Each structure stands twice: as C-alpha cells, then as structure tokens.
Amino acid sequence: MKDGFRTRMSLLHTWAGLILSGLLFAIFWTGTLSVFDKEIDRWMMPHTRIHMDTARPLSVDREIIPLLAERAEGAKAWTIVLPAERRPFLTLAYDSAKSHIAQRNSFHPITLEPLPAPNTRGASNFIYPFHHNLTLRQNNIGALLVGIASMGMLCLLISGIVIHRRIFADFFTLRLLRGFSRANLDIHNLTGVVLLPFTIVITLSGLMIAHLIYFPKAPDAVFAQLNPPSVTQERPKSKVREASRKREQDVSSENEDEMTDAREGSRNSPARSRFIAESQGRVRPQAIGQPANVAAIDPMIAATESELGQGAVYMIRVSNPGDAGGVVALRLNGDNSVSQNIDNRRFSTATGEELAHFNSSSTTNVFNFIAGMHYIKFKHWPLRWLYFIAGLGACALIATGLLHWTQARNQRQGSTGFNVSFMNAHNIAAITGIISATGAFLVVNRLLNNREQFAGISSRDLEVYAFFGVWLACLLHALIRVFLNKQHGYRKAWAEQCCAIALIAIAAVGLNWITTGDHLLKTLFTHTYWPVATLDLVLVTSAVMAIYAARKLSVIRES
C-alpha cells in the first residue's frame, strides 16, 4: 500500500508539475521581483530618485492642505500619503467638484514641487499585479488561475516530500560535477527540502490573503446563521467595537488596497459587504450636508504619534472635508510589525475631536500576521533580502523540476515525440522567456524615458506590450528551434535566449546611464543611491550568469 501510495503521489507530482510549472514560475518570478517593487519603481521613474536623508516631517496644515485647497475644490475625499523611505514623495489623491474621477499627484517631499507624471506602470502597478492576478481582472479569472496554481503548488510540495526517498541522507548532497541530470535533480531536491518552510508559508499565506475570491460563499453562509429565516428572535450581533459602523464601503485609491478592490469588485452580497466593513473597519462616512471648516490635522497626528511613536502615521484620509460629518482617518504604518496593520485613528473633520476608532479582533490580527508574512510591508532589510534569495530558490526549484522531466526524455534515444518537443519549447518560453520579457519591460521604459506617449500609444501601455510581445517572441523562437531540430534544437534555443537575456540586461544598465546619467560609479560611490545601484548590479550579475550559461550550453554535447 505504501508503495502504491508513493507511485500515485509520484504521478500527481509529475502531472501537476508539467501542467502548472510554467504558470508557477511566472508567479514566483514576479513575486520575487515584487519584494523590491518600490526599488524597481525608483529605477523606472527617475524623477522619484530622491534622497530622504534631508527630509523633515511635513506639516499637514501649513504645507499640504494649501496644495489640496488649490486643486481639490469641493472634493468628496482627500487621501494624503506621507513620504517614506521606500516611497520618497508625497502623494495626494482627490476628486474635485468638476470631476468625480479621482486624481493622484506626487510632490517632492522637501520642496513640495509637483513631480512630473511618471507615465509608467512601474513594478508596483504591473509586475506586482501580474503576480497575483496575471493582469486578467475580468471576473477575477486571473486570480482564479493563480489560485489553482497555488493549490497545485501545495500538492506538489507535499507529494514531493512523500516521494523523496532519502531526505536526510541527501540533505546536503549537491553533485554539481556529475553531469547535468544529476546536478539538476540535486538542486531540485536541495531547494525543495531546504526552502520548504518558506514555500509552504508563502503559498498558503498568498491563498489566505485572497480568501474572499476563493471561498466567496463563506461570509454568506455564516451570516445566514445570524438571521436564520425560521427564528423570529434576532441572535446577538458580533462583539465588534466599531461604534460608527456603516454599510457602505470605503473606496480607497491606494496601491495596497488593490487586493481589496479586486475582491470588492465582485461584491454584491450584503453579507460580504458587512463582513469587509466589520472585520476590517472599512466604512465610508456619509456627509451630513452641513458645511463646516476643516479643523487642524497636525494636532490629530501629534496625539496619535505621542501614543504610538514618532512616524506612526503614514496616510491620512479625509472623507467629506467641508462637511460637519466629515471624518479624518489616520492609517498607521506597519514598518515595525509583521502584521498588516489595518487599525486606524479617527477624528471629526469639523471639531477635531477623537471618534471611535477601529481595532481589529485578535483573530483578524492572526490573519493579518499571516498576510503580513506574504505582503512584507515592514522595514527590515536583511529579512527582505532573505525573502528575495528564497524566492529565487523557489524559482530554481520549479525550473529544475521542469528540466528534470524533459531532460530525462531528451536523453533517451529516439525520443522526439510531440510531448517532449512541446515541453522543450514550453520550458524555454516559461523560464528564459519571462526573464527576457522582464528585461524588455525595463529597457523599453528607458527607451521611452517617461514621455507620455509614442506613436499614439501611451507609454504605460507600450511597456506592457513590450513585455508580452517579447515573451511571445521567445515562445515563437523556441517553437521554431525545437521543431526544426527535434533532437538538439532546444539547446540552441536555450543558449540563444540566454545571450538575449545578457544583452537585454546590459542594455538596461547602459540605457539607465544614457537617459539619466546615473551610472554605477555614481550611484555606488559619489552620489550613493542604493535602489538604483542595486538594480544595476543585479542586472550586471544576471548578464554574467546568462553568458556563462550560454557558453556552457553551447559546449556540452552529451550530458
């Protein structure tokens, strides 16, 4: 029975791996890049390469409100995101009486000059969303595919452990000089076992974050217990301390709330709305209709920070500013906690008095901790780098798995069937394809240099077209190479695409130098700016590794 179980787990591992690994590599690759999404943003938006060391805390009333007053007459809501280390600019989001479409503008954190429009999605608005919804937002289809892949990943991890015969004996075994197949499988086993805690936690936490997408009926099912149709007496409501709980939702324009927006996009059941409102304290206060002045906000911030520490407030959201019923909500940053902090402090806009604020329950705090382990919004650079390295290790795990199956069949005589050729082309497109596409995304960004549009198409869209276009080109190249020479064509394709990656990476570094004048010597030594320097260094390192790989691939005849 045990051996039968192992065989079936082996089959599950093989088939789930073959079908899902391409998608999984894309998810883990973009996820790993998202660890440093804000640093990639600095690279892609040179106007935001601002040093924060000389910045002093801004006064909301004296410096920021005047900016809003001249731009956001009659606005229903203001959002003020204060400058931070990884986001070195002030962001103001507002609608106005003229148009209710929210506008978002960035300002220099010290001079408060408006910054030019970025004209790019950057990593935060392309690579990161791609990671969790594949940019296919219609009916959450992308998120569902990611969910399927993630469940598959969990099954792969557990089945992988079941079928790994000598986990402890082979724990440190890495026979890199024994030929490709042996080295490949050893890397697969090593990364699989050693990074198991990381991959399990990352995959599970990623799924749990989007639980409303994957188990959409849960709130309805439990809410139905509160008001069962057969019982006349109403059951006691929950113990949430929210005093000003309302049923409308808070429409937030912040990046961090994109996940919630995606969930809320398909919100149509009252149970779900109430769940989001009550468990996360997201409410949209109603305007009373009575005009009033906006009270001083700085004292509100000072009061909050005296309780919670200097710099605790990172975002201020003013709902219905000119109204007597307006509310100022101060969002607290999560720099020093793993938990995704959703607590806030609320004050009346008109009188400045403190209102009931939201404190999440301890269960929600556990959920927020798990979510925080995935979102990693905290300030802890060593841990952030460790996540990055572990993420690359997980990418290696997936890639070596694909190569294991494919290479075993490539080495068999006469194995040029359709399945193997298909997987050969698939592997190249899935691995070097998406890496080249990412490089192309960066290169096109520098080529366009943040202009608004080129040849009638907006730069934001052109960069995305470049990403998908280059990915498609890599697939076509792989298909042509493989089907022209089913026996050895794949090797040429791998070598050529590795060369392409090297060229693209060097081009990116070079273009950064040409378009912004920030070359490595400058960003490392004279005008040190770590985000850009690190990305340039990573690009150079990738180019070196890609060239090494390309040379090795063109030398090996038999492995």
Added chain:
Amino acid sequence: MPKDLLLVAIFSTAYLSFALFALSQVRHWRVVFDKALPTQREVLLLRSLGILMLSISLALSLVRDGASFGSLLWITMIGVAALAVALTLAWRPRWLRPAGKLFSFTYPDTGRVNHKMNQVKG
C-alpha cells in the same frame, strides 16, 4: 553596529550548525577527517553541537528582532545557511576543515583532520 554583528553571528552559528550536521554524515565526514567512518559517539556529538548552534542562532534572532521578526529572520536565515553549506560541500569542501578542527578540539579522540585531501569523493 551591534545589530549588524548579531546578524553576522546569526548566520555564522546557523552555518556552523549545518556544517556540523553535514559532517555527521559519512559521505561528508570523509571529506574532512582522516578516519573513514565516524563512531556513533562522534555522530551524536556532532549532531548535538549542531542543535546547540541552531538554538543559539534562534536565541540571537529573537534577541535582535523580537518574537515575530526574530522567528521569521531565523527561519529564512537557516534555509539560506543550509544552502550555503551544500554549496560549500559541492565546490570547496576544504572550507569546512575549520569546523572539523573545532570539533576535534572539543572531542580530541576524533581522527586527525585530513590535510592531504587528494580524493574528494562526491
């Protein structure tokens, strides 16, 4: 400054602990020591020392960053340390000789550390 030192210490103790675990396995023991096989006592001692080092690493993490960050730091750090040990064994097994020397120092009955190192079997 102490934070950086602690970080180095956390990684070093984790690396050392995995090096000791690796040395307790015959295939890797041979790479460092004269004797072909470790005795049961040596294996036990190596593994106990390894566990001790790992615990010190965990304690240092918790001291540096508190319960939540500390545990996350430790879990990710030991993964990277284990990878580092595996890579060391694959490319430069000689670099583990100091770990072997350290162990011989604590347990003098071990075979002498192998200085010749001509055939390093995989």
Added chain:
Amino acid sequence: MLKKDSRLSHQAKRGNQSAISKWLFTTGMLAHSIAICLLCYLSSGQLVNTTGALLYHMGMPWTDAVVVTSMLGFIYLVLILLWAFSRNGVLRTWLNVSSLTGFSIFMAWIIGALA
C-alpha cells in the same frame, strides 16, 4: 490512479497503440482530473461553510468565524486533493470523492449553511 503494470499503464506505454485511442485516453484522463478537482473544491467549499456556521454557534463572533473557516478551507482543500488523487483506481477515486462531496453537502444542509 495507475498502479504499476496495471492494464491502463500498459496501454499507455505500448507504442503500437493507435493515435486515436491514445488521444482518447489523454482526453479522458484530463476530463477525469478536472472533474475530480472540481468536486474536491466543491466539497471543501461546503466544509468551509459548515465549519464557519459551527464556529459561530460555538460562540465566535461571525466575522472571526468567517476568517478562521476560510483559512482552514485551504488546508481542507489540499488534504482532500491529495487524498483524492491517491485513491486506488479511477472507480475507487470517483466513489470516494462523490461520497465526500455528498457528505459535505449534507453536513452543510443540516447546519443550514447551504449557500
């Protein structure tokens, strides 16, 4: 699903099998796998609703119950998937998974959480 040397795996390996029957086998296996996955997902959904209602009746605030049961749901789903794909043979897989689905729907109905 396929025991070593079972009739099905022999058919899959034999090179002189006609292309149509190979294609039929592959399509069949694919459809079977997708259907089983969907049933597992359905079962886990019903179990999530059931545990949520149970937790609420045991005294947890309803929003907390939703959070806890949703998190548990993913654990249920991975265990159910592994269990389903480790059954001995296609027939047994269908019998087991259908029973689980039926059982979970029944439990959800009993507790009034059939959403």
